[in-house]
Amino acid sequence: MKLIIICGIILLMGSCSIKTSVVGKFSSPKGSNIQFKSDSTFIFEYRAFHLYQYSLGKWKMLNKNLISLTSDIESTVVPLKVKNTANRKAINLLSIDLKIQPSKSLSDYRCGVYVNGLLQFTKRCDSISSLVINVPIDTIYFHFTREPAIMTTTAIAPPIFTRKYVTENSKGNEMEIEVDFDDSYFYYRSFDTDTVKTNGHNLKMYDPYRKNWDKLLRVSPSTNLFSRFNDRIP
The missing domain is CATH 2.60.40 (Immunoglobulin-like)
Incomplete structure (x- = not known):
């Protein structure tokens, strides 16, 4: 019984460590910017030339290499x-x-x-x-x-x-x-359990406009990434 409890504690500590390792801000020169917060929420902005999109929602660690994103608005496809x-x-x-x-x-x-x-x-x-x-x-x-x-x-x-x-x-x-x-749908990018790749230091997000994976580098917490939101929010 003690062994089971100890193993459970080790697994819990490991998962918390993995989650903590991706908390922070990440940016790409191609336009993608994202912040993962410790409360499991995220802010996303995409700026490329005059194209602009943003998103707010929840993030979740699927495993040590994959993060799932779910926006507050999961789809901007309008029903008829x-x-x-x-x-x-x-x-x-x-x-x-x-x-x-x-x-x-x-x-x-x-x-x-x-x-x-x-x-x-x-x-x-x-x-x-x-x-x-x-x-x-x-x-x-x-x-x-x-x-x-x-x-x-x-x-x-x-x-x-x-x-x-x-x-x-x-x-x-x-x-x-x-x-x-x-x-507001016009500027909103919806994520519906979309996945982001991580190695613990940097990220890779799929860019639907360039149709390839965009590399985002970790930046300082003091970096002002967003034009629409307050970067000082932890």
């Missing part, structure tokens, strides 16, 4: 609420109720319409409340970009995509589509 009825025409009619919180001006955004996986057209979001699609629709989804008439920042946000809707009939659809999401 669709009510679809048949009409007697061969065309497809779309009625779109779009809400982007807390914005009051849909003209600050553009929408791309994808039919059967192909981009059909893009329009300002204040002109998409009623659309006619003259081609058969098997699947449909949308993307949204943030393009305000008056720019208040040079940061560029990646587009936001919706989930895909599959029709029962390719023609004669009359769809009422509701889309509702928050403007």
Whole structure:
């Protein structure tokens, strides 16, 4: 019994030691910056040219070489609420109720319409409340970009995509589509149990824009890494 208790204590101390070894700040010249805090939360920022993203969430040691990241917002893919009825025409009619919180001006955004996986057209979001699609629709989804008439920042946000809707009939659809999401999604990078590699000193994170693994070096705790957050938070 004593041997079992001693072994358990040793394992616990080992896991605590591994966790402590990754607490701190890490940075890459290619744009990725992350801080692992002792309370198992993390701050992430990505800055490359004018592209900017951030994330907040929880981190967890999977083993001595892998860390799991789970953002507070696990996915920025927007669900579609669709009510679809048949009409007697061969065309497809779309009625779109779009809400982007807390914005009051849909003209600050553009929408791309994808039919059967192909981009059909893009329009300002204040002109998409009623659309006619003259081609058969098997699947449909949308993307949204943030393009305000008056720019208040040079940061560029990646587009936001919706989930895909599959029709029962390719023609004669009359769809009422509701889309509702928050403007903050545009700058948010979601992690859903994504893994980060570690050797105890440095990190490797996958960069979806460059499509390769980015090496992050440990930096001093006093280094100011973030543009959006207070670096003094422990």
